[in-house]
Amino acid sequence: NAGVTQTPKFRVLKTGQSMTLLCAQDMNHEYMYWYRQDPGMGLRLIHYSVGEGTTAKGEVPDGYNVSRLKKQNFLLGLESAAPSQTSVYFCASTPRQAMMYEQYFGPGTRLTVT
């Protein structure tokens, strides 16, 4: 089992460019989450999905879009990157509701927007 994997591990974007971060899990989990982690801010939830074909907004969704076309994959898109989106992005998954089960986290994607 690979658990939760994230692609890419690092990326540098110029302001205005777009990109997609891929999260994949092989545990057949229903719920998946995207977080961003900034220094001194802890983790903040961007978007989450409670199952294939569903997505919902978290605490800081502006500037991001997501898709869950397959149960095992959760994509996070930045349509027009801004320096404020420089952060470390983590994906996580749980069998069902997060607070009923432990979350399994990926290793993170470090994104720099210049």
Added chain:
Amino acid sequence: SQQGEEDPQALSIQEGENATMNCSYKTSINNLQWYRQNSGRGLVHLILIRSNEREKHSGRLRVTLDTSKKSSSLLITASRAADTASYFCATDLGGSYIPTFGRGTSLIVHP
């Protein structure tokens, strides 16, 4: 807004000492979880404690929950240098099952 807030922000101790960190939250919760994050890595789950539980143990970890004070504590006994990491509590806003994390406690254990 962040539901849980850890205290202290940073903690530095010697190997063998105990480390205690606290988490306070604002609204009712279903469960509370503690996670560890080593530098440059993803978070790893440590313990889940349900709102009707008061204390849980896992190896050298002891977690307490006081719902009347809206607070939880994580105690690491006989700390080791390998315990050096950031520790986060996660709660759900108003029992929503949507997880929110605090800013974390950075623990350094000196060998």
